[in-house]
Amino acid sequence: MDEKNMGKTLARLDESLLTHMPPFSKLEKRQIRTILDQSSARRYDAGVAIFEEGASAERFYILLDGYVRVVRITPTGEQVTALHIPAGQLLGIAKALGHDTYPATALTASESLVLSWPMRLWDSFVTEYEGFATETYQTVGHRIGEMNTRIVEMATQQVEQRVANALLRLLNQAGRKVPEGIEIDFPITRQDLSELTATTLHTVSRMLSKWEKQGLVQSKRKRITICDPHALVVLSES
DNA sequence: ACATTAATTATGT
DNA sequence: ACATAATTAATGT
Numbered sequence: 001m002d003e004k005n006m007g008k009t010l011a012r013l014d015e016s017l018l019t020h021m022p023p024f025s026k027l028e029k030r031q032i033r034t035i036l037d038q039s040s041a042r043r044y045d046a047g048v049a050i051f052e053e054g055a056s057a058e059r060f061y062i063l064l065d066g067y068v069r070v071v072r073i074t075p076t077g078e079q080v081t082a083l084h085i086p087a088g089q090l091l092g093i094a095k096a097l098g099h100d101t102y103p104a105t106a107l108t109a110s111e112s113l114v115l116s117w118p119m120r121l122w123d124s125f126v127t128e129y130e131g132f133a134t135e136t137y138q139t140v141g142h143r144i145g146e147m148n149t150r151i152v153e154m155a156t157q158q159v160e161q162r163v164a165n166a167l168l169r170l171l172n173q174a175g176r177k178v179p180e181g182i183e184i185d186f187p188i189t190r191q192d193l194s195e196l197t198a199t200t201l202h203t204v205s206r207m208l209s210k211w212e213k214q215g216l217v218q219s220k221r222k223r224i225t226i227c228d229p230h231a232l233v234v235l236s237e238s
Numbered sequence: 239a240c241a242t243t244a245a246t247t248a249t250g251t
Numbered sequence: 252a253c254a255t256a257a258t259t260a261a262t263g264t
Contacts, residue, residue, distance in 0.1 A: 159240070189256065200241060205257060221249060221256060 013041060017064060018115075021088050022139075026131035035129075039115045046187065050092070050106040050114060057094035057102050059116040063087050066112025067174055067186040071105045081195045083146055084109065084186075086173045089139055095122040096140055110186040154198050157236075162197040163207055164236040167217075171226055180218055181227035189222055 015032045018024045024032060041064075044050060050061065053072060068085045082104055085091055091106055117125075126133045146169070153162050167184075174185040190201040190208065197204070208224070211217040216232065218225045226232060 190258095191256080201257085202242085202259090203240070206259085209258070219257095 013039070013115075018062075021062060021064075023062065023090060023132050023135040024129070027129055031129065035117075035125075036115075038121060039117050041113065041115050044108045044112045044114060046108050046110050046112075048108055050108065050112075051102050053102055053105040055102050057092060057100055057119055059092065059118055060090065060095065060122060061092045061106075061114050061116040062090050064113040064115055066114075067109040068106050068112060069109045069192075071107050073105065079195055080198075081192060083143060084170065084173055090136055092116075093122075093136060093140070095119055096136055109188070150196075159197065159199050159203055160207060161236045161238070163193060163199070163204055164232045166193060166196045167224070167226060168229065168232055168236060171229060175226075178225055181225045182229065183223065183225035187222035188224060 013036050015029055015036065018032050018036065019027075019029075024035065027035075044066070050068065051057075051059075063085055065087050067087070068091060070082045070085065070091070072080050072082055074080060085106075092102060094100065094102055097103065126136075153165055157165070170184050170188070171182055175182040176185040177183075190204040193204045194201045208217060208219055212219060214231075216226070216228045218227060
């Protein structure tokens, strides 16, 4: 189905690609070489699925570049964004949760570069490579913690505080410094934000317009930059 | 305090 | 020109 793309494959993968990725940072160069040789690399356009919810988990992945959002589809067909994943993190690690099928869909939020391995290598990765297991379980723990606090937020906080919190989290994971402030480094729509915060895009739109007038935030289409993070923190705590 | 509906405008290909 | 994104107002719960 994709032999045709092989002409445009990436140049030979360099060890330095993985040496800075947390799960592999403690490994010898030759270990990384064999890991790379077992992997396959693929580039994705923005907005396409890397794997889908419910599909059998054939491979696990690491995000080399770009951003991915993990999305679940409710029975009524609406999307709920569970979380965003920045470069350097693993995804599709169903095996770490004891699943043999992906628990959610992974959509690229921007153009992305991904490495993947067949799932049968998972166990050997965990046992053979020092730091891999601890690092992955740490990120798993961090992710479920994040989803948890989001659930608590939805139940306790008002919309204004929820979107403020969502923006702040996005800042931590995908913030990029620009002259005007800190920009969220991938395209994000009001629709996306509303899915993150369980509101409507209209409410989000009004909030952003309001904050923009107050000089808190700037936004063009699909781009949001925060000029005054501290004010957002204050808002999220009121 | 927030959702829904609908109409209008802006923006990217 | 067309589709998609964003704003705005009016109305409903």
